[in-house]
Amino acid sequence: EPEVTQTPSHQVTQMGQEVILRCVPISNHLYFYWYRQILGQKVEFLVSFYNNEISEKSEIFDDQFSVERPDGSNFTLKIRSTKLEDSAMYFCASSGEGLFTEAFFGQGTRLTVV
Amino acid sequence: GEDVEQSLFLSVREGDSSVINCTYTDSSSTYLYWYKQEPGAGLQLLTYIFSNMDMKQDQRLTVLLNKKDKHLSLRIADTQTGDSAIYFCAERTGIAAGNKLTFGGGTRVLVKP
Numbered sequence: 001e002p003e004v005t006q007t008p009s010h011q012v013t014q015m016g017q018e019v020i021l022r023c024v025p026i027s028n029h030l031y032f033y034w035y036r037q038i039l040g041q042k043v044e045f046l047v048s049f050y051n052n053e054i055s056e057k058s059e060i061f062d063d064q065f066s067v068e069r070p071d072g073s074n075f076t077l078k079i080r081s082t083k084l085e086d087s088a089m090y091f092c093a094s095s096g097e098g099l100f101t102e103a104f105f106g107q108g109t110r111l112t113v114v
Numbered sequence: 115g116e117d118v119e120q121s122l123f124l125s126v127r128e129g130d131s132s133v134i135n136c137t138y139t140d141s142s143s144t145y146l147y148w149y150k151q152e153p154g155a156g157l158q159l160l161t162y163i164f165s166n167m168d169m170k171q172d173q174r175l176t177v178l179l180n181k182k183d184k185h186l187s188l189r190i191a192d193t194q195t196g197d198s199a200i201y202f203c204a205e206r207t208g209i210a211a212g213n214k215l216t217f218g219g220g221t222r223v224l225v226k227p
Contacts, residue, residue, distance in 0.1 A: 004156070031212040042118075043157070043202060043217035048179050058214075091156060093210065103215060105149075105157035 002026040006092050006106035013082055013113055021077045021109045023092030032075045033093040033103065034067065036060070043091065049075065082113045118218035120203055125224045130162045132190040134221045136203030139184060146179060147215065148188045151200045160189070160201075179216040190211040190223075 011078050025032050034046040047057040049067050050075045066078045075094075079086055089108045097099040117139045126132045138146070144165050163177045163186070169178040170177045176189040179218045190197055203218040 035215075036215075042219045044205075045214040045216065048212055048214055053149070054214075055212055056214060069221075101212070102159055102162070104159070107154070107156040 002104070004092055004094055004104050004106035006090075006109050007111060009107065010110045011112070013111070015084060015113055016081050019079050019082055019111060021078075021090050021092075021111070023075045023094075023106055024073050025075055025092065025094030026096075026104055027073070029053075029094035029096050029104075031066075031097075031103075032069070033095075034077045035091045035093065035105075036088040037091065037108075038085075038088040046077070059096045078106075079111075082111075084113050087113045089112055091095070116143075116205060116207065116216040118205055118216055119201055120201075120218035120221045121188040122219070123222050123224070124192050125226060128142045128163075128193060128195055128225055128227050130193055132188075132197065132223055132225075134188045134190075134203075134223065136186040136188075136218050137184055138186065138218075139204070139207050140205060140207055140216070141181075141184065142207050144213075145206040146177075146186050147206070148175075148177065149202040149204060149217075151202065151220070153199075157202065180182050193223075193225050194225060195225045198223060 007022045027112045034050040037043045047061045093103040094108045095103045148160045163205040174191045177188045200220040202220045204215040
């Protein structure tokens with residue numbers, strides 16, 4: 001069964017450092033997403049990406065965040081200068097086209113900023 | 115804006131039925147989903163319902179939608195220990211591909227033998 005894979009599963013970084021979270025979406029999917037879940041809180045939408053550009057972003061997704069599809073298979077989330085409050089589980093998801101498009105989620109990357 | 119709320123915790127005995135409830139605020143929701151998250155794993159889609167339906171059954175899972183009250187429930191029949199997980203309700207507004215999901219906070223279900 002096709003799946004979304006994320007690396008690393010856990011990353012610890014120092015405050016102020018840049019991090020890149022990586023995702024390999026399902027190969028024939030066209031829409032890509034990042035969500036995050038701060039411990040004990042809801043899963044929150046960050047950004048969606050289609051046709052090599054951001055299609056929607058939340059107010060959380062400020063200038064510190066960026067997304068990129070550097071090649072035909074990877075989809076990355078970069079946080080330029082991490083803050084303590086960026087500590088969360090980050091989920092990547094992808095979906096295809098069509099009236100009903102199920103979003104498949106990866107297993108998440110736990111980011112800990114110290 | 116959209117908001118989705120769920121109760122935090124549910125404890126149930128093995129073999130009994132579980133009912134997880136969810137309320138949402140956006141009357142223009144088109145699809146409503148139930149995701150399951152097991153420890154260390156991602157979000158697995160369990161089932162979904164289109165907003166013009168009242169009920170959907172899928173094996174042990176029954177989804178009920180009361181659109182007037184903006185209330186969604188998931189019933190798991192004959193609950194098993196493997197059903198212990200966090201269950202997330204989510205809504206999607208619009209039918210265009212690529213619309214975001216808005217999640218509830220998740221209900222932790224503990225199945226006791």
